[in-house]
Amino acid sequence: MENFRSLILRSNRYLGSALLEANYITQQQLEEANDILVAKLKSGNWQDSSLLKILLFDLNAFQESILWETSQNTLIDIASYNIPDPKALGISHELCKSTWCLPFGHEEKFYFIATSYSLCKPAIDYWEDKLDGKIIWYTTPMESLIAMLHKLPNTLQSAISH
Amino acid sequence: MPKSILILDDDETFNTLLTDIFAHADYSVTSIKDPELAIESFKNHHYDLVVTDQKMPKILGIDFIKQIKNIRPEIPCIMVSGYLDPESIRQLVKEGVGGVFLKPLNVFSLLDKTAELLKSLHPEIKKGRTLPLPTAENHKERHSTDTLHPCSFKAFPCNSPKTNEFAYWLYTHHNFKTSLVLIAPPGTHLKEISFDLNRFPKNVNENFVFLNKEDIEPNAILKAIKPAEHQDRITIVTPMVTDLSPEQLRVLEDLVSKKNKFEEIKKPMRFLFFFSKSPDRLIEENKIPEGLYLFLGTLEFTVPKLSECPEDVPILAQHLVTQEAKILGRREIPKLNTAALTHLAQQSWPNNFEELKALIEKAVKRATNNQITEEDLKKASESTPVVLDLKTLLKADRDDYMQAVYVLTGYDIETTKALLRI
Numbered sequence: 001m002e003n004f005r006s007l008i009l010r011s012n013r014y015l016g017s018a019l020l021e022a023n024y025i026t027q028q029q030l031e032e033a034n035d036i037l038v039a040k041l042k043s044g045n046w047q048d049s050s051l052l053k054i055l056l057f058d059l060n061a062f063q064e065s066i067l068w069e070t071s072q073n074t075l076i077d078i079a080s081y082n083i084p085d086p087k088a089l090g091i092s093h094e095l096c097k098s099t100w101c102l103p104f105g106h107e108e109k110f111y112f113i114a115t116s117y118s119l120c121k122p123a124i125d126y127w128e129d130k131l132d133g134k135i136i137w138y139t140t141p142m143e144s145l146i147a148m149l150h151k152l153p154n155t156l157q158s159a160i161s162h
Numbered sequence: 163m164p165k166s167i168l169i170l171d172d173d174e175t176f177n178t179l180l181t182d183i184f185a186h187a188d189y190s191v192t193s194i195k196d197p198e199l200a201i202e203s204f205k206n207h208h209y210d211l212v213v214t215d216q217k218m219p220k221i222l223g224i225d226f227i228k229q230i231k232n233i234r235p236e237i238p239c240i241m242v243s244g245y246l247d248p249e250s251i252r253q254l255v256k257e258g259v260g261g262v263f264l265k266p267l268n269v270f271s272l273l274d275k276t277a278e279l280l281k282s283l284h285p286e287i288k289k290g291r292t293l294p295l296p297t298a299e300n301h302k303e304r305h306s307t308d309t310l311h312p313c314s315f316k317a318f319p320c321n322s323p324k325t326n327e328f329a330y331w332l333y334t335h336h337n338f339k340t341s342l343v344l345i346a347p348p349g350t351h352l353k354e355i356s357f358d359l360n361r362f363p364k365n366v367n368e369n370f371v372f373l374n375k376e377d378i379e380p381n382a383i384l385k386a387i388k389p390a391e392h393q394d395r396i397t398i399v400t401p402m403v404t405d406l407s408p409e410q411l412r413v414l415e416d417l418v419s420k421k422n423k424f425e426e427i428k429k430p431m432r433f434l435f436f437f438s439k440s441p442d443r444l445i446e447e448n449k450i451p452e453g454l455y456l457f458l459g460t461l462e463f464t465v466p467k468l469s470e471c472p473e474d475v476p477i478l479a480q481h482l483v484t485q486e487a488k489i490l491g492r493r494e495i496p497k498l499n500t501a502a503l504t505h506l507a508q509q510s511w512p513n514n515f516e517e518l519k520a521l522i523e524k525a526v527k528r529a530t531n532n533q534i535t536e537e538d539l540k541k542a543s544e545s546t547p548v549v550l551d552l553k554t555l556l557k558a559d560r561d562d563y564m565q566a567v568y569v570l571t572g573y574d575i576e577t578t579k580a581l582l583r584i
Contacts (some may be wrong), residue, residue, distance in 0.1 A: 005448075009452060009455055010442055013455060013456050013458065017459045020459070035453070
């Protein structure tokens with residue numbers, strides 16, 4: 001069974017470092033966001049376990065548009081798509097929620113995946129490995145991704161507890 | 163006769179500055195702004211060292227160096243540049259550049275490096291050629307000059323690609339902001355590695371605080387940190403994190419986030435963490451607190467095993483022989499003969515440095531003459547530990563204490579003497 005707890009922590013650790021390295025956030029902001037994240041995890045709130053979400057919306061540490069401008073992926077607003085249930089594509093809801101990535105289409109063996117975590121190597125690598133690299137990546141605003149992921153059943157907590 | 167230096171820099175101001183620096187240091191300087199003329203001049207004249215800029219309109223400095231190395235590979239080269247990322251620096255070093263300096267220049271470092279490279283200039287040292295194993299005759303000189311390494315690194319002689327890569331990684335990251343993770347195989351000499359990190363030049367006043375396993379307890383940590391609080395920054399070196407109890411891990415988690423008893427720490431802190439395996443594996447196994455894991459950042463490197471750097475083993479071994487002989491108060495330092503050195507280089511060393519150190523200590527204690535042979539080493543490895551008398555043990559402790567004071571005073575010999583009243 002996939003270790004979602006470890007995946008969430010690794011994804012957030014590497015994302016935090018990547019944002020720091022790119023000078024989008026300060027060390028102090030990262031530490032503050034890590035503290036909030038750890039408090040959420042300790043209270044069992046894995047559903048909401050995104051360092052990026054904390055940095056953008058709780059701490060207003062930086063503007064997300066920097067990520068869109070520097071991304072090499074096409075920018076889409078996932079909220080305006082009709083998203084099939086990831087399970088129909090053989091993808092678990094927990095994986096989508098752990099990595100902040102959401103598949104929204106599948107054509108000719110290629111999966112179309114939207115994410116706000118494109119700077120996060122462990123998340124990207126995990127998907128690339130799982131789907132044998134047959135992915136076309138899209139960058140999407142975090143707010144839209146949160147809304148879409150919240151529509152999926154909240155099974156992450158129980159998947160982690162077990 | 164003064165050593166001659168060829169300077170290539172298309173920027174007139176900087177070329178003049180470099181020329182003045184080297185001329186004032188009594189070098190014979192030829193400064194050229196055109197790379198083609200510089201190569202022509204290098205072909206027709208004798209130079210002991212070449213200094214070049216990286217970014218020039220006609221040619222990149224690295225390509226100029228490649229041409230120079232094709233003509234006379236033994237001539238050391240120094241690169242000066244406005245900006246270079248760590249990867250480019252590594253690449254330059256791979257290409258045989260002996261020193262890399264970023265602008266604005268630290269003149270003293272540049273001249274120190276120049277002197278060091280000129281001193282180490284030896285016909286047998288050529289790019290891409292593995293240096294021969296040290297013989298009983300040349301090992302002392304080799305260790306003391308630290309070969310061609312541009313920074314002082316003592317934990318490993320850096321004669322093998324693995325240790326060279328490690329030393330450069332550590333050097334290029336020595337100004338890390340908050341956290342550096344070293345994954346070290348069992349028996350690694352953690353303190354020596356952290357001493358090297360402490361020796362690298364830094365631009366802030368800081369104290370290194372080495373925490374032992376038994377120090378990972380709030381009061382002991384605060385006590386260890388207190389003398390360092392007048393500094394601008396505290397660098398904390400942890401013991402092997404993987405050896406700590408769950409309670410100690412929680413203390414470390416509190417320390418990194420300045421929580422609970424550590425709230426009173428006002429100075430900025432940064433941490434050098436040692437792990438025996440990747441933190442990613444540990445978080446997967448649920449063996450490390452989440453807050454500590456997230457704090458680690460991603461500056462992470464694996465310390466080479468001794469078996470991955472056989473070229474280093476003989477030099478390290480002879481260094482340990484010297485160290486042990488001094489502790490024992492031997493008048494003459496025994497020498498490992500060539501067969502013994504080769505034997506050491508061929509071992510697998512599952513317990514790494516500590517295993518080598520233990521063997522050498524036994525061999526030196528048993529040595530009856532001034533040569534240690536392969537046979538002596540084999541006997542020492544089979545023997546039970548030699549029991550030392552109290553005087554010898556006290557002397558060993560005294561030496562360790564003196565060394566610790568020397569390190570804590572920032573390698574200031576005068577302060578060390580004053581503190582120890584010697």
